[in-house]
Amino acid sequence: MDSTSYILRFVLTMTTLAAVLLAGMLYLTEPAAMRAEEVFNKRAILTAVEKQLPKPLSQMSNQEVLSLFEKQVEQHVINMKGEKVSGMKAEKINLAQEKKKPEAERLLPLFVYKDAQGKPYYILSVRGNGLWDEIWGSIALEPDMNTIAGVSFDHKAETPGLGAEIKDNPAFPAQFIAKKIYNDAGQLVAVNVRKGGIVDASHDVDAISGATITSNGVTEMLQRGLRYYEPYLKKIQAENKQTGLK
Amino acid sequence: MAEISTQAATTAVVEKKEPWFGKKERKLLTDPIQSNNPITVQVLGICSALAVTTQMLPALVMSIAVIFVSASSNVTISLLRNYIPKQVRMIVQLVVVATLVTIVELVLKAANYPVWKQLSVFIGLIITNCIVMGRLEAFAMANPPKRALFDGIGNGLGYGAVLLIVAFIRELFGKGTLFIGTPIAMHIIGPSNETTRYWINTANPNSLFYGYTNNGLMVLPAAALFIIGILIWVQRAWNKKLVDVS
Numbered sequence: 376m377d378s379t380s381y382i383l384r385f386v387l388t389m390t391t392l393a394a395v396l397l398a399g400m401l402y403l404t405e406p407a408a409m410r411a412e413e414v415f416n417k418r419a420i421l422t423a424v425e426k427q428l429p430k431p432l433s434q435m436s437n438q439e440v441l442s443l444f445e446k447q448v449e450q451h452v453i454n455m456k457g458e459k460v461s462g463m464k465a466e467k468i469n470l471a472q473e474k475k476k477p478e479a480e481r482l483l484p485l486f487v488y489k490d491a492q493g494k495p496y497y498i499l500s501v502r503g504n505g506l507w508d509e510i511w512g513s514i515a516l517e518p519d520m521n522t523i524a525g526v527s528f529d530h531k532a533e534t535p536g537l538g539a540e541i542k543d544n545p546a547f548p549a550q551f552i553a554k555k556i557y558n559d560a561g562q563l564v565a566v567n568v569r570k571g572g573i574v575d576a577s578h579d580v581d582a583i584s585g586a587t588i589t590s591n592g593v594t595e596m597l598q599r600g601l602r603y604y605e606p607y608l609k610k611i612q613a614e615n616k617q618t619g620l621k
Numbered sequence: 622m623a624e625i626s627t628q629a630a631t632t633a634v635v636e637k638k639e640p641w642f643g644k645k646e647r648k649l650l651t652d653p654i655q656s657n658n659p660i661t662v663q664v665l666g667i668c669s670a671l672a673v674t675t676q677m678l679p680a681l682v683m684s685i686a687v688i689f690v691s692a693s694s695n696v697t698i699s700l701l702r703n704y705i706p707k708q709v710r711m712i713v714q715l716v717v718v719a720t721l722v723t724i725v726e727l728v729l730k731a732a733n734y735p736v737w738k739q740l741s742v743f744i745g746l747i748i749t750n751c752i753v754m755g756r757l758e759a760f761a762m763a764n765p766p767k768r769a770l771f772d773g774i775g776n777g778l779g780y781g782a783v784l785l786i787v788a789f790i791r792e793l794f795g796k797g798t799l800f801i802g803t804p805i806a807m808h809i810i811g812p813s814n815e816t817t818r819y820w821i822n823t824a825n826p827n828s829l830f831y832g833y834t835n836n837g838l839m840v841l842p843a844a845a846l847f848i849i850g851i852l853i854w855v856q857r858a859w860n861k862k863l864v865d866v867s
Contacts, residue, residue, distance in 0.1 A: 377706040385706055389713060393720040400724050404731040411734035532741070535675040536795050536840025585837055 416466065417444045422527035423513035424488045424496050426552070449487040455479050457606025470502040470511065483603055496524050499604050503596025506588040508532040510541065510596060519615065520608045523566070526551040528593065538589030550580040556601055563605055565597040649771040653779035660783040661853045662863060665751040670784055670849060671842040673743050677800045680788035682736050684781025686725045686744060688774060691753045694718050695773030698761040714757045722747045752780055787848045795839030
């Protein structure tokens with residue numbers, strides 16, 4: 376049996392060493408980790424407008440992604456009334472944190488990608504629930520604020536091969552291209568992920584078989600997420616009408 | 622050498638001149654891969670074997686992480702074994718393992734952020750992996766560092782080998798791919814199209830596997846249990862020594 380004072384000395388020395396070692400490791404790796412996270416998030420946002428990019432994201436180096444984002448993506452933060460909040464960058468907004476606030480006080484990130492001709496694509500961020508945990512995505516809209524130019528989804532813990540297909544299977548997000556989020560009466564209906572085939576060609580996409588709850592989660596996420604942005608969408612649509620843009 | 626003299630005193634084995642890497646060391650390294658495999662014989666570490674084996678890449682990264690952690694924690698505990706107060710030895714082992722796992726996680730986050738995201742909690746859960754703690758308690762506390770190193774690497778390899786076999790079967794039959802998400806991603810089974818080349822074109826009526834569709838069961842955790850069960854069966858049919866006589 377060891378004496379209590381020996382045990383205390385041993386444990387204190389060991390934990391101090393472990394703490395110093397870990398602090399040192401964190402200090403060394405943090406800059407690289409933060410950069411990797413930034414690139415990862417920016418790639419996810421740009422995936423929504425991948426068709427409009429000069430070349431596929433998989434062929435772009437991290438440096439190219441960062442410089443493209445710097446040059447061609449405008450960042451805005453908008454509040455729930457559709458007004459732009461000045462002095463904030465969209466990449467600093469964390470939707471998971473915003474969800475905890477009361478609905479009226481939430482802030483929404485908005486990325487505007489301008490292609491080589493200067494045509495803007497509005498990238499909205501949405502967040503919802505899948506089967507096991509949260510799912511989220513970026514929705515790129517054409518300047519008419521109605522037609523979807525592209526989407527990208529990601530998830531925390533959906534089942535690979537089933538729910539995770541929203542991200543892993545490129546055919547799923549590809550279905551959303553050219554769908555409309557408003558119906559003919561001007562109501563926001565977003566896009567339905569429908570089981571058993573498409574009924575309404577401009578608002579339906581085919582669900583993933585075996586992943587009903589994730590599919591329903593995507594529908595719900597789109598409807599709620601786009602509703603948050605609606606005041607802003609309406610504003611841009613009104614501006615478009617004034618300037619004669621259809 | 623202090624290590625050898627204490628070893629000789631405690632176990633009363635007369636130390637002879639032995640080669641640095643002799644028969645005993647080779648046995649330490651190869652035993653856990655086959656006849657004393659941590660998963661199929663000792664039935665430890667099953668939880669992570671279910672979770673990270675849907676694809677080859679996470680399984681490979683997980684294997685490397687476990688080999689590193691079990692080897693280096695074995696060496697650390699072996700070096701400290703004569704100084705660790707017996708009353709708190711489990712806590713000391715846990716601190717060592719947790720420190721090493723945190724280092725692995727920090728390095729992986731900086732080096733390959735997407736894989737870090739994919740493995741999410743499972744890297745952290747190496748801390749609770751029974752294989753690591755089991756080897757510390759059963760081997761490192763009573764053996765010199767060199768042997769502990771080989772034992773740690775051996776057990777990590779045994780764990781990794783099973784993980785890779787299971788991941789190979791699950792990814793191949795569940796998704797028709799191998800190593801998806803890496804530069805050497807292989808598409809084995811599936812319909813051929815212009816963007817992706819498959820080795821076996823199931824859309825072609827002359828193909829041997831015509832009409833094969835991906836097996837959804839393979840991506841569910843249950844499939845890993847079935848495969849591990851079959852592995853255990855095959856191994857015991859081959860190596861009769863492993864069959865319980867009771």
